[in-house]
Amino acid sequence: MIAGRFGQRQPSTAQRSLRASEAQWFLDPRAAEPVLFWFVSRTMPAPPSIPHVCVALGFARRAELLAAARREWEEGETFFEFRLDYLENPEAGIEAIARFAGQHPECLIIATCRRAANHGRFQGDIEQQIRILQAAARAGARAIDLEIESAAAARGRLEDLRASAWLILSYHNFENTPALEAVFNRMARLPADAYKLATTARKPSDMQRALALARSHPRQRMVVFTMGEIGLPARILTPAFGALFTYAAPCEAEGTAPGQISAHQLRHLYRVERLSRETRIYGVIADPVGHSISPAVHNRAFQSRRIDAVYLPFLVAPTHLSDFMKLAAALPVSGFSVTIPHKQRILHCLDAVEPLARRIGAVNTVWKKAGKWRGANADADGVLVPLGKRLRLSHASVLLAGNGGAARSAAFALTDAGAKVAITGRNLQRVRALAKACGAEALSREQAVSRRFDAVVHATSLGMFPHVDECFFEDVIPADLVFDMVYNPLETRLIRRAREQGKQVILGLEMFLEQAARQFEIWTGEPAPRAAMQKAAEEALARG
Secondary structure, X not given: OEEEEOOOOOOOHHHHOOOOOOEEEEEOOOOOOOEEEEEEOOOOOOOOOXXXXXXXXXXXXXXXXXXXXXXXXXXXXXXXXXXXXXXXXXXXXXHHHHHHHHHOOOOEEEEEOOEHHHOOOEOOOHHHHHHHHHHHHXXXXXXXXXXHHHHHHOHHHHHHHHHHOEEEEEEEEOOOOOOHHHHHHHHOOOOOOEEEEEEEOOOOHHHHHHHHHHHHOOOOOEEEEEEOOOOHHHHHHHHHHOOOOEEEEOOOOOOOOOOOOEHHHHHHHOOHHHOOOOOEEXXXXXXXXXXXXXXXXXXXXXHHOOOOEXXXXXXXXXXXXXXXXXXXXXXXXXXXXXOOOOOXXXXXXXXXXXXXXXXXXXXXEEEEEOOEEEEEOOHHHHHHHHHXXXXXHHHOEEEEEOOOHHHHHHHHHHHHOOOEEEEEOOOHHHHHHHHHHHOOEEOOHHHHHOOOEEEEEEOOOOOOOOOOOOOXXXXXXXXXXXXXXXXXXXXXXXXXXHHHOXXXXXXXXXXXXXXXXXXXXXXXXXXXXXXHHHHHHHHHHHHO
């Protein structure tokens, strides 16, 4: 199928040589402007050089759809899905396809008109759906997506559809990820040019099953990924595992399925087109994880050092840690950062833990060596290095606020460095237990604010995005140097309050970058590109 504005696009010499029975020219009288179509009445070949990223466009109005497509095209995208079922009048999408294909003949367009009964928005019946898709193909769509439910009900029409465009049969499961091999085998009984399986990841290992399907059928034309925030890493990795492409959201609008991120992120943050089966996989495990700037920082570091690696955000619920370890072994993952709420639980999943991390009882850095999972705690460096630039720690008094994994790292690192440490927090029982473990003094919040210290180190989640209005100290901060481990937002309410009180401050970003550099060096054995990492972190925080 080739479409263009009349007089602008003519068939190639090879196209002209087709037998008269195979090709014909005709003018669509319904078009708002003259659009000339060239129709090939045979099964369409796969579009050449399919890009790794297809931008899914779902808008209520044709003008919005075209404006979004043009914006993405200006950013360098050439592969689009036009969701006709999102339009108030789906048939208006046919003219939108004709107009855009005529103006941008180098672009590939998938036309989709999913019925409401199958998780789409089109209210018509299957016959109307097929008619709209055929018209979309005549208008210039190189491929059409038909859900498996409609395909099964209209099996006799599939070859006609394949004669007009590349036919993708799609399966969607918005509840879970079932046995995918069985689903694919049922789908493969129907004729198509490609098969799309989109399921919902409820736990990390669901991603492995989706990626394994793509990997085990390298000669099949297949699009496989998992939806939802848990399934995001599989969306990024699926082309490297053998899938034809993955889907993205437009930059300035929401996606058409849960978990879609922008094409700009896929290409520039995760470099999806450069990923392969040889690419080393790293990431961060957390709950929540969407706010993390670690992917921006570590991916920039890999790019700066020209290392074939990618760093991904893994949403791992507290009950899914062991399931994630199964995924990590299967992909395989080469290493990962650990943050809330897994820093202490992760110790039970590791084969070897560095002595300091064992004493702290928390790990934030994991890597695989000689087939064994190993753990360390880079938070200690993140605390000692920034404070050591401003204080002589062996003679300093430090108030530590907190009793979780980050606080434990700071407590043991500071006491080992010779500082006189006092600990306070919201849970006095846990404060006392931590103080006893590391040889520090336990204080209630009231006792802490009545004393004076050389430095305060804040190691709770108060003030962290999205709870940016919270602050551990309600009034006077009992030290002249204030170190807030929270780095998102860059300037917390505690830091603002400290500045107002004329105190010296250490931003959480300084700690974050120090421990991130240590992680990079553990994983790669190379010096961390600190300037590049800092710039990436600042840009990520500025974007919010």
